[in-house]
Amino acid sequence: MTGTGDETTRIARRLSDRIGPFRRTLLRTSRAVADLPDVPDAQIEVMRALSADPAGTAPSSLAARLGLARSTVSNLVSAMEQSGLVERRVVGGDGRRATVHLTPLATERLRTYDEAATAVLVDALARLSDDDRTALAAALPALERLHHEITPPPAR
Known part of the structure; x- marks a missing residue:
């Protein structure tokens, strides 16, 4: 591996080591600031995905979009239904298909969480230097492209 390859490996490892803890800390701190219940990260991701489609989403489509197994999404949706965060609506006449929708409670919690997360950040x-803020702003497009690169194509 060349020097550039070693540097790429070092950057990849540092990103991997820091992204998860950063996200968990942001979630935990934002929940505390907004006095929200301890909603698991996976449920927040489901709410975020569902908020993008007010017409509802089939569980299988939700699983594909989130890159999760159908059984995992089924378990998440069941738990979220019990918590009043989502509801299933039957589609079609035979009653075998359903879409999942956010409840008003979930919509409000997601809005509150997003506002709290923005305020925390x-x-x-504001406590960082101008150079750090500039570096973070400059890194955002690259992080978005990196996210795109690691996202698997939708299953067909």
């Missing part, structure tokens, strides 16, 4: 960014 704004406060933290």
Whole structure:
């Protein structure tokens, strides 16, 4: 491996080591700031995916979009139904297909979480140097492209 390859490996490892803890800390801190119940990260991701499609989403489509097994999504949706965060609606006449929808409670919690997360980050960014804020802003497009590169294509 060349020097560039070694550097790429080092960057990849640092990103991997820091992204998960960063996301968990942001979730935990935002929940505390907004006094929200401890909704698991996976459920927040389901709510975020469902909020993008007000017409509802089939569980199989939700699984594909999130890159999760259908059984995992089924378990998440069941738990979220019991918590009043989602509802299933029967589609078609035979009753075998359903779509999943956010409840007003989930929509409000997601909005509250997003506002709290933004406030937490704004406060933290304000304590950083101008150079750090500039570097983070400059890195965002690259992080978005990196996210695209690691996202598997939809299953057919």
